[in-house]
Amino acid sequence: MHAESVIAMSEAGVRDPTKEAFQELVLAELPALYSLARRLVRDGAEDLVQEALLQAFRGFATLKEDAAAGRWLKTILVNVFRDQLRKRSRTVDERPMGDLDDFSLYRTLVDEDPFPYSDTLHLDFLQGFDSEDLREVLIRLPDIYRIPLVLRYMDGFATKEIARLMDAPLGTILARLHRGRRLLEREMWTYAQEAGLLTKERAEDE
Amino acid sequence: MSDTKAIPCSEAVRQLWDYLDHAIQPEDQEKVEKHLSFCRRCCGELEFAKEMRAFLATSTAEEIPPYVKERLERFVERL
Numbered sequence: 333m334h335a336e337s338v339i340a341m342s343e344a345g346v347r348d349p350t351k352e353a354f355q356e357l358v359l360a361e362l363p364a365l366y367s368l369a370r371r372l373v374r375d376g377a378e379d380l381v382q383e384a385l386l387q388a389f390r391g392f393a394t395l396k397e398d399a400a401a402g403r404w405l406k407t408i409l410v411n412v413f414r415d416q417l418r419k420r421s422r423t424v425d426e427r428p429m430g431d432l433d434d435f436s437l438y439r440t441l442v443d444e445d446p447f448p449y450s451d452t453l454h455l456d457f458l459q460g461f462d463s464e465d466l467r468e469v470l471i472r473l474p475d476i477y478r479i480p481l482v483l484r485y486m487d488g489f490a491t492k493e494i495a496r497l498m499d500a501p502l503g504t505i506l507a508r509l510h511r512g513r514r515l516l517e518r519e520m521w522t523y524a525q526e527a528g529l530l531t532k533e534r535a536e537d538e
Numbered sequence: 539m540s541d542t543k544a545i546p547c548s549e550a551v552r553q554l555w556d557y558l559d560h561a562i563q564p565e566d567q568e569k570v571e572k573h574l575s576f577c578r579r580c581c582g583e584l585e586f587a588k589e590m591r592a593f594l595a596t597s598t599a600e601e602i603p604p605y606v607k608e609r610l611e612r613f614v615e616r617l
Contacts, residue, residue, distance in 0.1 A: 351617065354614075355614050355615060355616070355617070358614055359611060359614060362602065362607060362610050362611070362614075363599065363602045363607070364599065366600065366602040366606065366607075366610070367599035367600040367602070368599075369602065370600035378606055378609065378610065381610060382610070385610070385613065385614060385617070388617070389617045390546070434548075436551065436583065437590075437607060438582060438586040438587075439579075439583075440584045442582070454585075454586050454589055455589060458589060458590070458593045461593075461597075462597075462598075463597055463598045463600060463601075466594075466597050467600060473579055481594075485594040485595060486594050486595065486597065488595070490558075491561065506556070506561075509554070509555070510555070510556075513555060513590075517590075
């Protein structure tokens with residue numbers, strides 16, 4: 333550790349708020365940040381990460397402890413993304429889902445039985461999706477459903493935290509998570525049919 | 539008054555993920571558990587909900603291409 337860092341740390345009592353400290357912290361977080369960005373936007377993940385890094389650098393003093401850097405950066409990235417969405421469109425895409433509430437991927441798989449010789453039909457179905465397939469399905473979902481789903485079930489944010497980030501009541505987020513899950517299941521089923529995940533051909537091709 | 543705790547499959551399925559999240563009221567939790575105690579299909583739905591959650595939570599992170607990583611590293615260095 334540099335002498336200046338030691339002095340800065342002893343003066344601040346916690347950490348060294350210098351540019352070097354910032355760089356060291358965020359470089360380790362780049363893969364996770366980029367991954368989150370790719371799940372949130374179809375195009376422009378890199379731009380989103382850059383904008384988040386810029387804002388993070390400006391607000392570096394607000395980071396209370398280095399160990400929280402990962403979550404802190406992700407929160408900033410989601411904030412940037414939310415602001416971009418607001419600029420793009422003022423209308424919330426809360427479209428009616430028709431018979432969506434009746435859709436059950438579990439039952440559809442039982443009824444359609446795409447892998448008739450399998451004892452683990454449902455797991456087989458899920459394992460047919462690699463990360464690119466899953467991303468494609470996620471990207472097809474409207475933003476207001478995709479964002480809570482990604483944050484809650486892939487990045488482990490609490491629902492209350494998501495409500496705060498999205499500036500929406502908790503009940504709204506819970507409802508969107510519920511619809512989002514149904515939409516995700518229906519879209520996974522549609523995608524699996526389109527992409528040939530329900531046949532063995534693909535596995536044999538690879 | 540145990541009858542008041544009976545809920546249909548649609549209602550049970552609707553609450554399964556919140557049930558797994560421990561995010562429902564104790565009263566609703568009881569209703570879901572009672573339903574699961576006799577409904578095999580909803581037990582299947584519950585198992586699948588668990589599998590879906592594990593699938594989402596463990597899905598591999600989106601890989602960062604080397605050239606993107608390099609560009610972002612340069613961006614950070616120039617801040």
